[in-house]
Every structure is written in structure tokens, then in C-alpha cells.
Amino acid sequence: MTQGRSNSSMVLQELLLEQRDAFGPGSRILVTSRDQQVLNQEVDATYEVKALNHMDALQLFKTKAFKKTCPTIDHIHLLGRMVTYTKGNPLALVVLGSALCDKSKEDWYSASNGLGQIQNVEILNVLRVSFDGLNTEQRSIFLHIACFFKGINRLHFTRILENKCPAVHYYISVLIDKSLVLASDNILGMHDLLQEMAYSIVHEESEDPGERSRLFDPEDIYKVLKENKGTKRVKGICLDMSKSRKMSLKTDSFAGMNCLEFLIFYNPSYFEVEKNRVHLPHSGLEYLSNELRYFHWDGFPSKSLPQDFSAENLVQFDFSESKVEKLWSGKQNLLNLKAINLSSSRCLTELPDLSKAINLEYINLSGCESLKRVPSSFQHLEKLKCLDLTDCHNLITLPRRIDSKCLEQLFITGCSNVRNCPETYADIGYLDLSGTSVEKVPLSIKLRQISLIGCKNITKFPVISENIRVLLLDRTAIEEVPSSIEFLTNLVSLHMFDCKRLSKLPSSICKLKFLENFYLSGCSKLETFPEIKRPMKSLRTLYLGRTAIKKLPSSIRHQKSLIFLELDGASIKELPELPPSLCILSARDCESLETISSSTLSQSIRLNLANCFRFDQNAIMEDMQLKIQSGNIGDMFQILSPGSEIPHWFFNRSWGSSVAIQLPSDCHKLKAIAFCLIVHHTVPLNDLLQEDKAINIKWQCHAKRNNCEQDDIIFRTECEMYNFQDSKMHDSDHMLLWHENWKEDSFSKYSDKEITFEFYPKAKAKSFDRNTSEMELREIEKHCKVKSGGVYLLFDENPHLFSISDEDLSDQEDDYYSLYSSSSSAEDSGDEIDHENDDSKSGKTSPATSFFSHRKGYLLLLCFLTFAYFFLSWTSQFCFAPQFIPPPPT
Known part of the structure; x- marks a missing residue:
């Protein structure tokens, strides 16, 4: 225990134990410390001070940098860069802000350009207090992390050092307690300012880079290696080759x-064109230190390691994408070796x-295409946990047995x-034999x-263990599933x-x-699914x-956990009655599908019926109209199916x-929203979409601001329209209905105001795909067009129950369909639809005006027609605010 920690503990003990009675009832005592261990005694609660968020950090910085003045335009665009550099560290914000107070514009630009290169002495001196309280081994571990291993998994770092420093795990905990190191999700990290402090400490060792313990600056490394200035003081070299100059090293x-x-x-950089900027002579290296513990060289350019190299201390080596043909000849004492990556x-x-190599745990030989044989010595690696031979295409011979009971x-x-x-005989977590020629397990x-x-x-x-949980048999030649499958009682997928x-x-x-996931798609000879008793x-x-x-078996309705059903093609x-738990039903390209159970429409469900042209x-x-207008429907409903017309009961509709x-005056009573869109594609989707891409419909609602050109965005949202590769959905209209x-x-706050709903397609990659560019996604969007749309608003309680006569409805529908028929010419000519001019020229009263002037009579008529047609008393539960679209100008 350091002297600093002892003094802090003694003061805290005296304050909280011996003098606690000196504080009045209800007193709150706040104790701050850099060392969490000090706070683990005699305190009621511990709070870890987090970094400030961007807005709070910006406010603190401005308070110190400008005091009572306001930042000028020259300063504003530099503020964000300054605040981002500090990463919310209050000390750095105060010191940096105070240093720039009352400074000229030139000083601000100079400081901004020097961020990360010019260390602020005051900040580093404060941060160094914690470092100075460490013992020698703790300091060494801190500098290792800062210079070489920031971002590494804690367990991997411990594995590399534990043979030389058995207390490494404990020392990392000490560094975390002192806030010198972070361990988020077991990944070691630290604040950039602490890393700069570590760099500063290493630079203080010597002006000559070859006399320093750690080399991490590309220029320093270039100088040392090109001029052979490295000495025995150098313990580690870490070179980011993407930032290095090209260099050809000598054998020595x-x-x-x-x-x-x-x-x-x-x-x-995964996308780096020239991955290896460091070249070796054709004969390779003559010498490497026998003290090497961690050897990582991406694209190692030599055919082998030096003849005299001893790997006795080597714990891990990573030679991904190397030119190695053979590492070394003969036997070596590899007692410390735990991981190999080739x-x-x-x-x-x-x-x-x-x-x-009796302690070897991980071997990665994936993609070693020239390898034909795995030596029999692998059989005796008793601590082996993982062996990866993926895509060793020429591999023929494997050990007959692997004795390791640790194999996972x-x-x-x-x-x-x-x-x-x-x-x-190990209890293997995962065995992957995909694409091999094996006939049995x-x-x-x-x-x-x-x-x-793919095992044909x-x-x-x-015949496998009853412990199996996941069984992947895709694209095999299996003809029948035996009845004994019921004994795989732990099977989940x-x-x-x-x-x-x-x-x-x-x-x-x-x-x-316990079966949760059952995949049978593409089993083209399978004609029946068994009844689920x-x-x-x-x-x-x-x-x-x-x-x-x-x-489908009628018993499927009893599967109360089923949430996804795929029937594509x-x-x-x-479709019979489906379970109420079902959230997604995909039945695209079911060309024979004609009907589905009406009960399905009452659920919160997403239906994909694309290309179901007989549906x-x-x-x-008609069923949807009743359920939506009566509110007898799930919280969220979506259906995509062939269709070219907006249903007549969507009175708020338009072309485009x-x-x-x-909106009415009581729009705060809005209960539900529904919209209906007609979408058209001009290119087959399989030419544009792949499995990892999707087309979504994004929509937003906005209202005009008073005396302002910019609109108020009331809300934005989106719904996934489809995500598939082989759809034939093109050159035909499809209807998307969403509730x-x-x-x-x-x-x-928008009562009695006009609001606008806008809909537009948005293509996106479902997962990371380096082959997908923004330009490609925008190209997909060009071929998806929203032709027309309708919006329906349902209100709770209806004091403003609007009605409409059959005659007015007929006029409205005639206008709407005439708009369809003439839309192409109007659209091509760029003409705009002028509502007011149309009415004034014709001399007619608009349908909306007539609608409101005869409101009472129409209400009675609507009630009568509703009773006669549907025998349901539902008119008191909905209202709509109609907006009629006149025909396009002639």
C-alpha cells in the first residue's frame, strides 16, 4: 500500500469514525478521491463522476474561456473541436478554457491546430499525481496499456503478462480504482489525456528514441529501424503501418x-490498399529477441522466422495474411505459448x-489454402479450446483424435x-463441418x-448427442426425419x-x-406439415x-408463442385462423393464396402479401374499414399487397x-392514425435488393410556423416495407396500409391548423456491407415511387362527427379517379393542381362547403345507411376530417 493511500485512509477514518458526532443531524458529507479503494470504507454510497456530456462540457468551457463576454463568430467553429478533444474531462475543460481566455484569434487557431501535440503542463502535472503513487510494476503495466494495448480485451492482456507478472490481474484493478484505466465491457481503455501523459513520461526517458523503453511514434520507429539505433532499453515497439512511411529493413x-x-x-484499416509498408530482405531477418512475449505483424513478409530464434517466452503470435511458408524447424520449448493466429x-x-506447447489454447489457421496436413501432435494439446481450420481448401489429413477435454x-x-x-470426448459448444465431405458425426x-x-x-x-441445442442441416441430402427426433429434448433450433x-x-x-426456431424453407418436396396435437x-x-x-394444420392457432411465420412462395x-401472438406473417409470392382469416386482422401484425395477385x-x-373505424384492431397493423386504388373511406387522400x-379543434383526442399508399417499382427488385438491404417507407408530419419559412416537424417515423432478394415485385402497383x-x-397545439404528411422510400443496408455505397442505395430509391396516399385519423369521442352524402361521396370519388387518369399528363407537363382557381372558375361551391352546410341532414342519412348495410351501431365511435381533391386543371 502506498503512503498516499495510507494517509487518505487515516484522514477518512478520523473524520467519519472519531468525529462523526460533530456533524449535525441530516448533514451530508461529500468526500472526493482519485482512489476508489479509499472510499470502500465508512461511506454510505459511492458515486463515480462521469464525463460531461457535450452540452455541459461546452457550457463549462465557455464559462472559463469567455467569462462574461460572448464568443465571436471567429471562435464559434473552434469550440466544438476544443470540447471534443477534452472528451468531457472537467479538469481539461477548465485548464484549456482558462488558458485561452482573452487570447487573440491567432492564438485560438494555433492552440486548435496543436491539440494532442502540445501537452498542457498544468493538466499533465495534475494527472501525474495518481501515476506517481503507483509501484514499479503498476507503472509498467499502465505504460504498456497506454502505449501498446489500449483497446485490447482485459483477459488477453492478462494472458500475455501473467507468466512474468503473476499479479497483473490485481494491478489492473488498482489502475481502474485510481481512474487511470477504464474497463468497459472488459475492454481496456483510458482517456486520451492520460495516454498523452504516458507518452510524455516515455519521452522524458531520453531524447534519443533508441534509448527509450517504448516506441510508438511512426517517425521515431522509422529512424530507429532504418539507422539501427535500437538498444537493450527498448522493451516494445508498436507501429501503425497505415501512418508509417515505406521502409525496407535490413536483416539486422x-x-x-x-x-x-x-x-x-x-x-x-480494413480498406487499406497497401497493407504492408514494411519490407524485409529476401533472406528475412537474422535476429529477433528471445525475450519476445507478444509478436504481432500483419502481413509478415518473410517465409520463416530467424533460424536461431527461440520462442521459449512467446505467449502469442499473430501473423494474419503473412507470407510464411514454415515458422521454424525442429522442436522448441513452447511452455508459455497460448495462442497462434496464422x-x-x-x-x-x-x-x-x-x-x-502444452498450454496452447487457441489456434487459428483459417484461410491457409496451401496447408494439406495437420500434424498428429495436435492430438496431445490437452488445453486446446479452439481450433479453426475454416477454408483450408486443400486440407486432407486431420488427427484421428483430439484429446483435449477443454475443446469448445x-x-x-x-x-x-x-x-x-x-x-x-470434450463437451463441444460448437462443431462446424459445413461444406466438408463427412458422412457421419x-x-x-x-x-x-x-x-x-452443404454436406452433400x-x-x-x-445420430448425435441428446444434449444438442442447435442443429444446422441446410442443403444436405436428408430424405426423412426419423421419429426418434423427439428424444432430442434440448433442441432449440x-x-x-x-x-x-x-x-x-x-x-x-x-x-x-423446447424447440423455438424451425426452418424448412426451400424443402420443395415437403407437402404436409403434421397436425400439432x-x-x-x-x-x-x-x-x-x-x-x-x-x-396449414388448423391446430396452428394454438401455438401461443409463435411470433413469426414465413410462407414465401x-x-x-x-390461411386458417392464426395464433394471436403472431407479429409477422410473410407470404409474398404465394400466387395461389386467395383468403386469410378475418381474425388475423384484429391483431397487432405485419402482413407481407406482395405478388399475391389472386388475393x-x-x-x-371492407373488414379493415370496420375494424379501424371501430377501433377493433391491434396497436399496430401493417399490410402490403397488390393494389392500385386507395380505399374510398380514406377521405384525406391525394395524388403524389x-x-x-x-385538423379539428379537439385534435388532442386523436386515438389512432392510418395511412394507405400506392407504391410502384420500375425495375425488378432482385436486380437492386439483396438479403442485407431493405426498402423502408419513411414519413413525417409537419405544420407551418407562424411568420416563419421553416415548418414545425411534428414527428418522424418509418416502417419496413420489404426486405428480400428474389421478389418479382416490379412494374405493378402495390398497396401499403399501416395503422x-x-x-x-x-x-x-396544432388544432384548427393544416398539417401535411409526407411519404418517401428509403433504402438501407440491414448490416455492414463494404460493397454497398450511398450512391447504390439512392439508386434503389429512384426506382421506388409513391404514386398516391391517403391518411385517416380516428378520434376518441366524437363531438364533431362529420358525415357525407352518397352524392357528395360519388362526386368526390369521380374527382379522385379522374385525377388518377389524368395524373400522368399533368405530372409530365409539370402543371400544379390549383384548388381555389378550379372552384372559382366553375362557379361551384366546393364539396367541403356543401358538406358542412347540410351537416344535420347528412348525419341522419349516414346513420340510416350504416344500419342498413352493416347492422352495426358504430357511427358514434369515429370521426374524420374530409379533404376533397378537385380534378386536375384542364
Whole structure:
């Protein structure tokens, strides 16, 4: 324990124990400390001071930099850069702001350009107090993290140092307690100012970079290596090759650094065109320090390591995308070695003898395309946890057995020449044999998850451990699922995508009480799904697309946990009653589908019926009208189906992508919003969309501000319209109908005002895809057009129950359909629809004016017609504010 900590503890103990009675009842005593351990005694609660958010940081900085004055235009655009640099650190904000108070514009620009290069002495001196209170090993670990390992996983860092410094885990905790190091999600980090302090401490060691303990500046490293100025004082080198000049090293560039422990040449940029800017002679290096513990060199350019190199102290080496053909010859004492990464080393033909690497845990050989044989010494690696041989396309020979009982993951993915899987008695978490030629899985393997995707030699359902939880059998040649599947009682996910020979499922499959996800899409010979005699209480997702199933079992309505049902491209004709839990039903490209159960429309559900051209839309629209206007519908409802007309009961409608509405005086009673859009595509979507891309419909509502050109945005939102690759949805109109119960008070201040709803398509990548550019997404959007739209507002309690006569409704619909028929010519000529001029020229009273002048009579007529047609008393539960669209100008 340091003297500083002892003194702090003694003062705190005296204050809170011996003198606690000196404070009056209700007193609150605040104690601040850089050391969390000091606060772990005799305090009631501990609060960790967080970094200030941007707005608070900006306010604090302005208070110190300008005092009572206001920032000028010259200062404003520099403020954000200053505040961002401090990352919310109050000390840095106060010191930097005070330093710039009353300074000239030139001083501000100079300070801004020097951020991160010119260390502020006052800040660093305050921060260094905590560092000076550390012991020698703690200081060394702090500098290692700051200079080499910021951003590394804490467990990995501990693994690298624990053989030399057994207390490394504890020392990291000390650094965290003193707020010198952060560990968010087990990732080690620190504030940039603390890292600058660490750099400053290293620079103080010597003016000559070759005499410093740690090298991290690209220019310093260039100078030391090019001029062979490295000495035994250098313990570590960390070079960001993306920031380095090109350099060709000599065979003896590392000759003087015989105490080197960390050698890190990395390239952080995935898109870097020239990944390796450091080149070696054809003969490679003659010398490397035998003290090396961590050796990381992306794209290592030599065929092998130096002949005399001893890997005795080596804990981990990473040679991703290297030119290595063979690491070394003969046996080495590899007692400390725990991890090897030679991924994508395409020239690697031979692995060294690793029989003495008894502590080896991780081996990554993925993408080593020239490797044909894994040595038998792998069999004796008793602590091996993960072996990755993914895409070793020429690999033929594997050890017959792997004795490690610690083995958790084994990847042989894409090794098409491998016919046999090694036996092991470990309880493997994940075994991936996808794309191999294996015919069966060894019975000795206890599995929790296995992938046999694309194993065309698998013709029978595998006999595997009853502990299996995830079973991936996509694109295998399996013809039948045995009735014994019911004994896989722990099975959670069963994937059988595109099993083209599968023709039958046993009824016992419905006894899997823990099955959550069942994927059968693409099983084109599968004609029936078994009746579910007892509810599968855990089943949440069911994929039956592109199968020959024509009818779903009626018992599906009892699957109360089912939330997603996929039937895309299936031969199904009608959908029975579905469970009320269902949230998403995708039945696109079901060309035979005609009807769905009306009960489905009362749920909160998203229906995708794209390209279901036989589907009876009229019947469902009548049902939708009743349910929406009566409020007898789920919180959120969405349906996409073929259609080219907005339903007549959407009185607020218009051609194009925006709809304007005059709100009533009591719009705070808004209960629900529905909109209906007609969307058109000019290009087949499979030419534009892929599985990781989607088209969404974004919409926003805005109102004019008084005496202001800019509108008030009342709200923005979006709904996913579709996300698929092989849809035929093009050159035809589709209707998107969306309804949501409205729980916000967004409209209350816009009573009696006009608001506008705008709708527009938005393409986006569902996940990271470096091949997708913003330009490509915008190109997708160009081919999706909102032709027309309608909005319906439902209010709670209806003191303003509006009505409309059949004659007026007929006139309105005639106007609307004439607008459709003439829209193309009007749109092409760029003409605008002028509501007022149309009315004045014709001399007619607008339908809306006539509507309101005869309100009482029309109300009685509407009540009578409603009773006669629907036999339901629902007129007292809704209102709408009609807005009629006149025909386009002639």
C-alpha cells in the first residue's frame, strides 16, 4: 500500500469514525478521491463522476474561456473541436478554457491546430499525481496499456503478462480504482489525456528514441529501424503501418534490441490498399529477441522466422495474411505459448511440431489454402479450446483424435476434401463441418451446436448427442426425419433450409417442447406439415416458404408463442385462423393464396402479401374499414399487397407523396392514425435488393410556423416495407396500409391548423456491407415511387362527427379517379393542381362547403345507411376530417 493511500485512509477514518458526532443531524458529507479503494470504507454510497456530456462540457468551457463576454463568430467553429478533444474531462475543460481566455484569434487557431501535440503542463502535472503513487510494476503495466494495448480485451492482456507478472490481474484493478484505466465491457481503455501523459513520461526517458523503453511514434520507429539505433532499453515497439512511411529493413534491424518483449506491426484499416509498408530482405531477418512475449505483424513478409530464434517466452503470435511458408524447424520449448493466429497465410505449407506447447489454447489457421496436413501432435494439446481450420481448401489429413477435454469450438468449415471428423470426448459448444465431405458425426462427440450445412454426403439424419441445442442441416441430402427426433429434448433450433429431398416429417417432431426456431424453407418436396396435437409452447419462428405445402394444420392457432411465420412462395391457397401472438406473417409470392382469416386482422401484425395477385383485397379492405373505424384492431397493423386504388373511406387522400389535412379543434383526442399508399417499382427488385438491404417507407408530419419559412416537424417515423432478394415485385402497383394506435399528444397545439404528411422510400443496408455505397442505395430509391396516399385519423369521442352524402361521396370519388387518369399528363407537363382557381372558375361551391352546410341532414342519412348495410351501431365511435381533391386543371 502506498503512503498516499495510507494517509487518505487515516484522514477518512478520523473524520467519519472519531468525529462523526460533530456533524449535525441530516448533514451530508461529500468526500472526493482519485482512489476508489479509499472510499470502500465508512461511506454510505459511492458515486463515480462521469464525463460531461457535450452540452455541459461546452457550457463549462465557455464559462472559463469567455467569462462574461460572448464568443465571436471567429471562435464559434473552434469550440466544438476544443470540447471534443477534452472528451468531457472537467479538469481539461477548465485548464484549456482558462488558458485561452482573452487570447487573440491567432492564438485560438494555433492552440486548435496543436491539440494532442502540445501537452498542457498544468493538466499533465495534475494527472501525474495518481501515476506517481503507483509501484514499479503498476507503472509498467499502465505504460504498456497506454502505449501498446489500449483497446485490447482485459483477459488477453492478462494472458500475455501473467507468466512474468503473476499479479497483473490485481494491478489492473488498482489502475481502474485510481481512474487511470477504464474497463468497459472488459475492454481496456483510458482517456486520451492520460495516454498523452504516458507518452510524455516515455519521452522524458531520453531524447534519443533508441534509448527509450517504448516506441510508438511512426517517425521515431522509422529512424530507429532504418539507422539501427535500437538498444537493450527498448522493451516494445508498436507501429501503425497505415501512418508509417515505406521502409525496407535490413536483416539486422532488430539486432541491438535483445530485451524486446512486444513487437507489434499492425494495420487498423480494413480498406487499406497497401497493407504492408514494411519490407524485409529476401533472406528475412537474422535476429529477433528471445525475450519476445507478444509478436504481432500483419502481413509478415518473410517465409520463416530467424533460424536461431527461440520462442521459449512467446505467449502469442499473430501473423494474419503473412507470407510464411514454415515458422521454424525442429522442436522448441513452447511452455508459455497460448495462442497462434496464422489466418489467411496462403503460402503456409507446414506447421511446426507443437507437442511441447502444452498450454496452447487457441489456434487459428483459417484461410491457409496451401496447408494439406495437420500434424498428429495436435492430438496431445490437452488445453486446446479452439481450433479453426475454416477454408483450408486443400486440407486432407486431420488427427484421428483430439484429446483435449477443454475443446469448445472446432471449425472445419469449407474443407471439402475432409471426409472424417476427429473424435473427441470434450463437451463441444460448437462443431462446424459445413461444406466438408463427412458422412457421419463421431458418436463420441458431445455436442451443443453443430453445423453440417452443404454436406452433400449426409443422406440420413445424424445420430448425435441428446444434449444438442442447435442443429444446422441446410442443403444436405436428408430424405426423412426419423421419429426418434423427439428424444432430442434440448433442441432449440432446427435448420433444414433447401433440403430438396426431404418429403416427410414425423408427427413426433411436434413433441419437441423446447424447440423455438424451425426452418424448412426451400424443402420443395415437403407437402404436409403434421397436425400439432399438443401445443409446442416454445415455438417462436416457423419457416415454410417455397415448400409444396398447400394447407396449414388448423391446430396452428394454438401455438401461443409463435411470433413469426414465413410462407414465401408456398403453394398455400388459404390461411386458417392464426395464433394471436403472431407479429409477422410473410407470404409474398404465394400466387395461389386467395383468403386469410378475418381474425388475423384484429391483431397487432405485419402482413407481407406482395405478388399475391389472386388475393381478394376487396374483402379484406371492407373488414379493415370496420375494424379501424371501430377501433377493433391491434396497436399496430401493417399490410402490403397488390393494389392500385386507395380505399374510398380514406377521405384525406391525394395524388403524389404528400397529403394535407385540416385538423379539428379537439385534435388532442386523436386515438389512432392510418395511412394507405400506392407504391410502384420500375425495375425488378432482385436486380437492386439483396438479403442485407431493405426498402423502408419513411414519413413525417409537419405544420407551418407562424411568420416563419421553416415548418414545425411534428414527428418522424418509418416502417419496413420489404426486405428480400428474389421478389418479382416490379412494374405493378402495390398497396401499403399501416395503422397504429396513437398514444402521444403530438397534435394538440396544432388544432384548427393544416398539417401535411409526407411519404418517401428509403433504402438501407440491414448490416455492414463494404460493397454497398450511398450512391447504390439512392439508386434503389429512384426506382421506388409513391404514386398516391391517403391518411385517416380516428378520434376518441366524437363531438364533431362529420358525415357525407352518397352524392357528395360519388362526386368526390369521380374527382379522385379522374385525377388518377389524368395524373400522368399533368405530372409530365409539370402543371400544379390549383384548388381555389378550379372552384372559382366553375362557379361551384366546393364539396367541403356543401358538406358542412347540410351537416344535420347528412348525419341522419349516414346513420340510416350504416344500419342498413352493416347492422352495426358504430357511427358514434369515429370521426374524420374530409379533404376533397378537385380534378386536375384542364
